Amino acid sequence: MLDRYEPAEFEPKWRKRWQEADLFAARIEEERPKFYVLDFFPYPSGAGLSVGHVRNYTITDVVSRLKRMQGYNVLHPMGFDAFGLPAENAAIKARRHPAAMIDEFAATYRRQMDLVGLSYDWSRSFKSSDPDYYRWTQWIFEVLYRRGLAYRKHADVNWCPKDKTALANEEVVGGLCERCGTPVEKRAIPQWFFKITEYAQRLLDDLDDLDWPEGIKQMQRNWIGRSEGVQFRMRLEWHAGDKTPVGAPAQSEAGDDELRRLEAEVRAEAAPDPAAEEKARQIASKFASASEDVLTGAGMSQALAEFDKWADQFEVKRADAPDTFEVFTTRIDTIFGMTFCVLAPEHPLVETIKRRVDPARRTEIETYQAMARAESDASRQSEDREKTGVFTGAYAVNPATGRTVPAWIADYVLMGYGTGAIMAVPAGDQRDFEFALKFGLPVAPIQEPDDEWLRANATSQSGDLLADYLAEPKNFKGAFVSKDRPLINAKEYTGMAFGEAATALGEWIEACGLGERKVQYRLRDWLISRQRYWGCPIPVVYGQDGEEFLVPEGQLPVELPDVDNYEPSDDGSSPLSRIPEFVNATTPDGRLGRRETDTMGGFACSSWYFLRFIDPRNDQAPWDKRLAAEWMPVDCYVGGAEHAVMHLLYARFWTKVLFDEGLVSVKEPFKTLRNQGQVLGHTPYRRPREGERLDVGEDGILISRDEASTLPTDDVTWKWVRMSKSKGNVVTPDEAVEQFGADALRLFELFIAPYDADVQWDSEGMSGTARFLGRALRFVSEFADGFDRDWRSKIVAKGGGVSGDVRRATHQAILKATEDIDRFAFNTYVSGLMICLNRLMELKRSATGHEDEATAFSEAVECLALLLAPGAPHVADEMWEGLGLEGFTLDARWPVADPELARDDTVTIAVQVNGKLRDTLGMHADADREAMEAAALSSEKIKAQLEGKTVRKVIVVPGKLVNVVAN
């Protein structure tokens, strides 16, 4: 056994022995509880691992090793998320085939993981690009399809012109492509979606019971975005241009626009026929004269009915379009304050409106629609953007007041949420308020704001701000948003606050058949199609008429063909579409078909890998249900917070579907989730030179360390940024192990900060953990000769003197290590070991050579090796062997502390006067209150402090402190 930490001399030996003993294979032994420890599924990048990745893997490794030693059946697997854009983009850049490249990268990962002694069961490893794996990804796709949860729709998608691929909403950041920063455009392509929205409520509800960071749960809740409200129907009314005053009663006059439209419609349809031309003129004149007198109220509908009759003779039909639309609101109580309504530019009703309004308006609407479509999400989402929109010429009837409000289109209303149309209540909604202000629309007060708000938002000095507000809310700075103030101008609902009014109005709407109370989610369906080569093929074949057929289960997997050129084509179709042997397929009924050429996005692959680890070589089923019931859920799942929403939500969704299908016994895949903090590297930047453009989100130009050393120090700005190959700031485990050793690296990763805090990497710190390991080895080796492996039978239950102190230090360390790992306090786990060793070394110096001491130290060194084992397994096994013990520490039992032995006999009591520390006293730990008080009051220092004061009260906390309150 070495008496110093020379890692190169023994760490490789232990790794080899572990491997030869197949030490890390997961075993299922009856009567042992199970523990499933998992890391996020890594994409093996060409840069290899950084010490940042190793931090993640060390955490799970410590947990895994502890649980194993505590007698659990531990499953601790590792595999690779090989499919997807990062791999494909890297392959394209390197002009290599992604499969070969990924194999190489994964091998590097494996080598580096082995290098730091991670205890993965590699016999279970796989890559998501293995046909044996993605066969089952396709199989699960078919499960979703059969359950109606996979569907294809033609939809606008985010299109990245650089990556030439459609992006999921989650991959667009601020309107820019998440990966390359290119502004995203819109394109309509048929795409596959998973109906995750159907599970929105369950995904929300089941969050409550998960042991996850609150922040992550909150982010998922926000992402799902549940809101309760009312969806109701509004009817359009037609008015004469802008002349009709807003707020006119419904059923008002029909106007010229309507007549002109009818005339034009007939002319257009009947133009080739001179006779029809004549009839059209007759219609026009009839309606022209009618408009003078009869076309009010019921007269209008009568006239339209008559037109329909006439038109039938010419085989001309009135445009068959709805003239109602639905709106969703969470604030139905404010409906009396609706002064206009807004449709999304893409709303289907806009097409109807366009046909019915006068041509000038129609042009305006179309111009606006074109603008809204062309405008990228980037500018649409840019900050404090001015509201835009146009009046359509149409009016809608507010069902609560029976009065008309103008209908506008504006892009601040999104087609993708709710109904794509809103009732606008500018007095109570900031967005509507801004819109009203910009376009001169009226604002009707709905509540009386409180004085504080009035003062803060007034734009002028006035004696009676409330009167001013009620006269013209637009003179104030914004909308008054409140659920607490009673309503005004709200008919019989006046005086009610939000809760009461919303219930009453909801009931009223439902009673009228106008609509219903409804829950709306912000969550959108999961877009799965990628027009890319390097992904899991979607197992669908289309018939001649476009019918969809699932590829029969027996024919799975649909294998990704080997191709030479896997770059996407400029038209955006997958390279697979250029391979006739792939595309040409037979439908299950034996006809000629065309294979789907899109592949699935990478999140599909990572939504079930944790299940495959349970039974990775099964070729009859994705996994054995009994084994899944045995191992699931994952007990401890650790990874970066950047996957807070997407991966975790999708994996939860699939698990629920698989639960519904009876394939898994749990509704949630990950019982406990922890996010480790990022490891940041010191990274040099310089100011941009003339003509240089900054990358998205950067405020300097990234430079290399070499370049930084050539520049004047004033020109270089050092920043702490996440380690990545692209930033050139990666510290690899290889160099860390080379310089300090695997165990020093592991302990340092744990010690440097709480596991969830970001850390600024400084390799110098590793010298501390390396020194500690050296001291520990030396300490143990000095006891190796005198080590008594039968210490258990000789040990004195509760000795005094040095041996008692040794046992106390040992059992305190056991207690602390066990608790700390359990509560994820790895930094104090390591410091606890240091404290223990420091104490033992001190005690060794004061040892008297008594026989009890040898026994106590034997216990101490054996425990020290065991306590070190999860964090520093090489050193632990080296000690274990050095003490003449057999096997590996991983197979030994984790020590159990005796709290009685760990307890201190004497404690230091703090003595305070009025809460300020004035003295400390050493006392027996069992000293009672009276003894403590007496001791405190007899202290010279305390007496001095109490000079001239009267003791009012003495607070005694046994074993801790005495506080004398005096004045």
Add this chain to the structure above:
RNA sequence: GCCCGGUUGGCGGAAUGGUAGACGCAGCGGACUUAAAAUCCGUUGGCAGCAAUGCCGUGUGGGUUCGAGUCCCACACCGGGCACCA
């Protein structure tokens, strides 16, 4: 704007409402050495003082409490997420 985190010595950090700064890095002093490295011992929040000791001190301002880094309120700054979601 909204939702989460965070702010403690020169640095990383520790501290179930009970002695703030454990443990480590860096620094300083010393031992060993011809010397250096390695190792070991000691020391290290600030101010005043020869010292004993005193005062100050956990982003800021209030509050609760015998007692607050810890709990409550308000604010500032930093980081992350969402962002016209009706």
